Amino acid sequence: MHIDPTDSRSPSRQIADDLRAQITAGVLAPGDQLPSERQLVETYGTAAQTARKAISLLKSDGLAEGERGRGVFVKRPKPMVRVGSDRYARHLRTGGQAPFQAEVESMGLEWRQEILELAEVPAPDWVAQWFEIPAGSRVFVRRRRTWIETMPTQLADSYYELDTVAGTRLLEEHTGPGGGYARLEEAGFKLTRFREELETAMPTPSEVKALQLRPGVPVVHLHRIAFSTKEGDAERPVEVFEAVMAGDSHKFAYEFPAPE
Amino acid sequence: MHIDPTDSRSPSRQIADDLRAQITAGVLAPGDQLPSERQLVETYGTAAQTARKAISLLKSDGLAEGERGRGVFVKRPKPMVRVGSDRYARHLRTGGQAPFQAEVESMGLEWRQEILELAEVPAPDWVAQWFEIPAGSRVFVRRRRTWIETMPTQLADSYYELDTVAGTRLLEEHTGPGGGYARLEEAGFKLTRFREELETAMPTPSEVKALQLRPGVPVVHLHRIAFSTKEGDAERPVEVFEAVMAGDSHKFAYEFPAPE
DNA sequence: CAGTGGTCTAGACCACTAC
DNA sequence: TAGTGGTCTAGACCACTGA
Numbered sequence: 001m002h003i004d005p006t007d008s009r010s011p012s013r014q015i016a017d018d019l020r021a022q023i024t025a026g027v028l029a030p031g032d033q034l035p036s037e038r039q040l041v042e043t044y045g046t047a048a049q050t051a052r053k054a055i056s057l058l059k060s061d062g063l064a065e066g067e068r069g070r071g072v073f074v075k076r077p078k079p080m081v082r083v084g085s086d087r088y089a090r091h092l093r094t095g096g097q098a099p100f101q102a103e104v105e106s107m108g109l110e111w112r113q114e115i116l117e118l119a120e121v122p123a124p125d126w127v128a129q130w131f132e133i134p135a136g137s138r139v140f141v142r143r144r145r146t147w148i149e150t151m152p153t154q155l156a157d158s159y160y161e162l163d164t165v166a167g168t169r170l171l172e173e174h175t176g177p178g179g180g181y182a183r184l185e186e187a188g189f190k191l192t193r194f195r196e197e198l199e200t201a202m203p204t205p206s207e208v209k210a211l212q213l214r215p216g217v218p219v220v221h222l223h224r225i226a227f228s229t230k231e232g233d234a235e236r237p238v239e240v241f242e243a244v245m246a247g248d249s250h251k252f253a254y255e256f257p258a259p260e
Numbered sequence: 261m262h263i264d265p266t267d268s269r270s271p272s273r274q275i276a277d278d279l280r281a282q283i284t285a286g287v288l289a290p291g292d293q294l295p296s297e298r299q300l301v302e303t304y305g306t307a308a309q310t311a312r313k314a315i316s317l318l319k320s321d322g323l324a325e326g327e328r329g330r331g332v333f334v335k336r337p338k339p340m341v342r343v344g345s346d347r348y349a350r351h352l353r354t355g356g357q358a359p360f361q362a363e364v365e366s367m368g369l370e371w372r373q374e375i376l377e378l379a380e381v382p383a384p385d386w387v388a389q390w391f392e393i394p395a396g397s398r399v400f401v402r403r404r405r406t407w408i409e410t411m412p413t414q415l416a417d418s419y420y421e422l423d424t425v426a427g428t429r430l431l432e433e434h435t436g437p438g439g440g441y442a443r444l445e446e447a448g449f450k451l452t453r454f455r456e457e458l459e460t461a462m463p464t465p466s467e468v469k470a471l472q473l474r475p476g477v478p479v480v481h482l483h484r485i486a487f488s489t490k491e492g493d494a495e496r497p498v499e500v501f502e503a504v505m506a507g508d509s510h511k512f513a514y515e516f517p518a519p520e
Numbered sequence: 521c522a523g524t525g526g527t528c529t530a531g532a533c534c535a536c537t538a539c
Numbered sequence: 540t541a542g543t544g545g546t547c548t549a550g551a552c553c554a555c556t557g558a
Binding site: 308 | 526527528529530531535536537538
């Protein structure tokens with residue numbers, strides 16, 4: 001294996017593609033150690049920085065991860081938590097469990113939620129739009145971080161209008177059995193419909209920190225709007241929700257009927 | 261603005277965070293040119309490579325993009341194409357348009373599809389599983405690339421069992437009005453249900469090339485299974501579909517009723 | 521202690537753009 | 540032609556791991 005100077009790809013790209021080929025071919029299996037920077041310098045005959053750049057390309061592609069003092073290793077696929085329309089049906093039938101909790105526990109994984117903030121705040125623009133209230137109106141937010149086993153996997157913010165949560169356990173740290181939706185139903189909100197919107201992006205530094213993300217892991221932003229009716233009124237949003245999740249450990253599934 | 265050597269963040273990280281703050285604060289607007297590498301060297305007093313690394317961090321975070329010989333610019337947000345359960349309902353009511361086509365044209369954008377391959381191939385494992393056939397069985401695949409205006413935005417592969425497509429226009433380049441689903445219905449398949457599964461990841465080099473992706477843009481893999489019945493038989497998959505889309509120009513929306 | 525990843529410095533060349 | 544991004548070379552130091 002040498003660098004081909006006539007190749008249009010740069011030397012670092014050639015090395016990276018070479019290693020990538022070994023990974024996809026199975027020569028290097030998940031968890032295996034990649035050749036060290038010094039080894040790459042010797043086998044390809046480049047400068048150290050060039051070998052480093054090749055490894056850096058693989059890391060930003062999410063194929064490898066470095067551990068200081070130990071080496072660079074082929075990334076192991078992460079267990080995927082499934083998120084989507086399936087779980088709501090299951091949840092509300094079985095009762096007693098919040099949707100995410102039911103999903104994770106059905107996989108036999110341990111689960112924990114950490115409250116980051118319970119507060120009145122000015123509504124972000126997109127939240128105000130869903131509630132059809134003036135931008136900056138005060139709303140109540142529950143900010144929390146979800147852990148699966150020992151890994152933080154989700155940052156979740158639930159927004160409510162103030163009169164919705166007044167006098168309910170949504171103001172408290174522990175919402176009780178069945179989660180927040182159960183409390184809303186007790187308060188007379190009949191849930192009718194959910195809308196979920198998904199986007200993907202690279203994480204901000206603060207997301208990297210809060211979710212302990214490794215380089216090359218994109219993030220998914222999930223917006224959910226829970227619609228309800230109360231005392232026969234027209235349907236309107238009762239909860240607006242945003243979650244940020246590590247892209248390498250979540251997948252999303254939705255089922256819907258073909259019309260007619 | 262100087263580098264703080266007591267700061268735990270590396271100098272390149274400090275510069276990157278500094279520029280990021282200017283972007284989020286609006287001091288640097290989308291389309292604006294970032295300070296050149298040489299300017300950064302002067303203002304922060306670091307080596308050129310350090311300034312370069314700071315810019316490289318911003319690019320891999322999807323915040324900036326470089327243009328050779330011109331400069332590095334704050335990335336402009338891309339127009340988002342909405343994909344999800346909404347469009348099927350609309351499509352099958354209006355008729356005559358394939359779902360993706362209807363979605364894009366409703367935004368007033370021009371649209372084009374390029375056939376990459378029409379062939380019998382061994383079924384990938386996940387496709388064979390949905391069809392409940394032995395892995396490697398031969399199936400028919402339609403591979404195509406979708407363009408919106410002058411940008412490639414989607415790589416899409418539709419898989420069918422051989423007897424499903426025999427004698428239909430699904431074997432040809434142009435499937436005719438209403439798209440592939442209309443042809444399936446003509447052939448007696450009554451569509452009953454769709455399942456869509458989403459994952460995100462960083463693109464492979466071949467995806468980068470085919471979709472002309474810039475650094476720092478993650479990609480979304482969409483799997484769709486179209487279920488149908490035929491002549492009163494039990495429901496089973498009739499089409500298995502995979503699409504790869506640029507994450508910065510697609511968002512996904514699903515609506516589903518609260519059970520009971 | 522040797523080996524490893526991570527970062528920085530200093531200097532060079534090339535390809536490309538805009539004037 | 541001057542300025543820009545992109546890549547490479549050569550050499551250095553530090554933090555960390557594991558024997």
